Amino acid sequence: MSLSGSCHCGTVKFHLEASPNWLTACNCSICRRLGALWIHSEYQQITLECQPSDTLGYSFGPRNRAFHSCILCGCTTHWEGLTEETETKIAVNGLLLPASVIEPLKIRRFDGAETCQYLDKA
Secondary structure, three states, X not given: OOEEEXXXXXXXXXXXXXXXXXXXXXXXXXXXXXXXXXXXXXXXXXXXXXXXXXXXXXXOOOOOEEEEEEOOOOOEEEEEEOOOOOOOEEEEEHHHOOHHHHOOOEXXXXXXXXXXXXXXXX
């Protein structure tokens, strides 16, 4: 089953190979401000449909991820890994999927601010 989502204006689209088991709410300094609910995956499970110039990337701190937002509507769409440790990782903002897809999903809390562990059991 493939799922598709997009930013508000449709410039940045993504496709997931499989339905997620949950959405992740992270409390780190950037995720808390973005208000995103992430779907984490390996790069080969998610297809991005956009040009590199369609997004503005933002990286901070250890610079192991770049958070991307659409340059037209401003929606934060995804993050991509930038280091050897994270380069195969990607996450998309689950809130950009249709509401009917995300409403039944569990939201797991992730402590990205301190322990880098989930605060609940899967």
